Amino acid sequence: MKVLEATGIRKKFGKNEVLNSVDISLEEGEIVGFVGPNGAGKSTFIKSILGLYHIDSGSIQICGFDVERDFENALKNVGCIIENPDLYDNISGRKNLKIASLMHGLKKNTKSMETIIKLVKLENRIDDKVKTYSLGMKQRLGLAQALLNQPKLLVLDEPTNGLDPLGIKELRSMLKEINKVYGMTIFISSHILSEIENVCDRIIMIDHGSIVENVTIDEIKNKNVSLEEEFLEKTTGSIG
Ligand SMILES: Nc1ncnc2c1ncn2[C@@H]1O[C@H](COP(=O)(O)OP(=O)(O)OP(=O)(O)O)[C@@H](O)[C@H]1O
Ligand SMILES: [Mg+2]
Incomplete structure (x- = not known):
């Protein structure tokens, strides 16, 4: 089943053509990295x-539901962290999850919430106020929040931004586990190519609003080049 099918996506801001007929499709259970220079159009x-x-113009379907025509059904299948997760600082992590759960209209299911809290390794701090959390812990709470509705598709825009190497490594193992346990499709943008190489099955590269490469990690490995070399060859850099 196609979890995401985006075809012919065009988007302009004023005269600036930011997405120039982009096609991206994601299969169930894949972890796909989305890379490209600053300003390429990822976000x-x-x-x-x-x-x-x-x-x-173009069309976007998530699990068969059209995002524009059938927004609610399409978005029911998605969890995301875009920029920084939306968290309330003055209450505990657990309260944040309860509020998010209510906002999703989810039924009270303490067991699945506990599973998610353990999955993101916050069980020891979940009752502390979020303002006492480190950046990595906030990111993990955001991830827990994104998982509450057990989405088919998890979308992460630069989730490792600001994390130290240990935080990055922890996030990587969590994403692998989430993918394994729930069979969730993960679409992740990042500038940390080594990270992408480590966690993803496939890489999609975008430059100046056009897809310039769509390959499996194995295909890159077979070429005997690093992802960084491939990136520098395929992209021209997007200034402005
Ligand atoms: N809301 C907006 N209004 C006007 N222009 C925008 C807006 N959002 C993005 N742009 C422009 O669209 C282009 C692509 O930006 P986008 O944020 O999608 O790039 P990106 O690939 O995510 O870059 P980065 O790696 O730096 O996050 C840039 O030229 C940017 O200035
Ligand atoms: Mg961006």
């Missing part, structure tokens, strides 16, 4: 598939 694409931007 714009991600916001478009979440219905946060109105696209100029």
